[in-house]
């Protein structure tokens with residue numbers, strides 16, 4: 150093993166874990182959250198929804214398949230969910246200095262260093278997770294000797310404005326024109342739409358997309374507290390007065406809910422994993438889903454013309470909403486997966502079917 154620097158993870162309740170650095174040696178602060186997926190670190194680390202968060206992996210061995218050799222297809226990376234690492238830091242138990250995979254081009258540690266993102270190993274991530282489960286997600290900081298830093302709460306900022314596109318960008322040349330409101334979109338949402346004969350027009354989070362002629366509106370995932378993204382909520386509010394099909398994912402679900410008049414709140418420790426069971430309301434169909442969120446819609450505040458569409462079987466929280474008569478729906482989980490199970494990708498087909506019906510009218 151190379152010469153490794155030690156660093157401390159300090160939680161806001163005073164708990165201290167000492168770890169060893171395998172990424173960039175820099176002190177950082179953020180919200181400490183855990184995820185229980187066994188694979189998928191290239192996708193998770195590049196998911197813009199993790200902005201401001203120090204990510205803890207409960208699965209112990211991380212890094213053994215390296216980082217894929219990535220290239221662009223249709224203007225987006227094939228394996229990454231955006232063009233850089235978005236987590237503030239990564240914390241693992243056992244980092245694999247050796248890696249092996251046919252498509253690996255570098256180690257996880259080198260990738261973190263290139264992106265100037267710290268990584269710590271040799272931390273008992275299961276003990277750490279027990280604390281986060283009991284007390285709820287907490288602020289925390291990674292401190293290297295001689296490099297002090299203050300705690301920082303990312304949820305007090307509009308993180309979406311940091312990760313959204315600055316320009317309008319068009320992908321593909323399909324028959325269905327979809328405006329994608331980019332609050333920090335994952336690439337696989339774009340891929341899923343392009344595979345279904347869409348032209349995707351990606352617009353900034355605060356762009357008044359109602360002025361664009363299109364066949365459907367897509368509200369992306371994104372970081373932080375949905376209450377910080379008021380401008381998007383106002384634009385979505387105008388869209389729901391019309392009948393053009395809308396689909397949303399994760400932050401998109403929360404923004405659609407808020408535009409409808411519902412409230413959102415912070416969950417104790419969120420859902421971040423590949424095995425979250427959700428029930429399609431009114432049926433006994435249960436799907437296993439990929440999730441990454443810390444906030445949720447309060448079902449009790451949904452207005453009468455809306456209804457819960459999915460419910461989480463573990464904790465009964467909202468996992469999606471739909472309008473009772475208009476073609477609007479959204480999910481709190483990730484039907485685009487990446488990483489995780491793809492069982493609910495059919496929801497993109499439902500969105501495209503809504504668009505086809507709308508175009509016939």
Ligand SMILES: NC(=O)CC[C@H](N)C(=O)O
Pocket residue numbers: 198369370371372373374375398399400401441442443444445
């Ligand atoms: N993945 C997402 O879009 C997350 C939405 C929101 N930032 C939350 O944590 O709940």
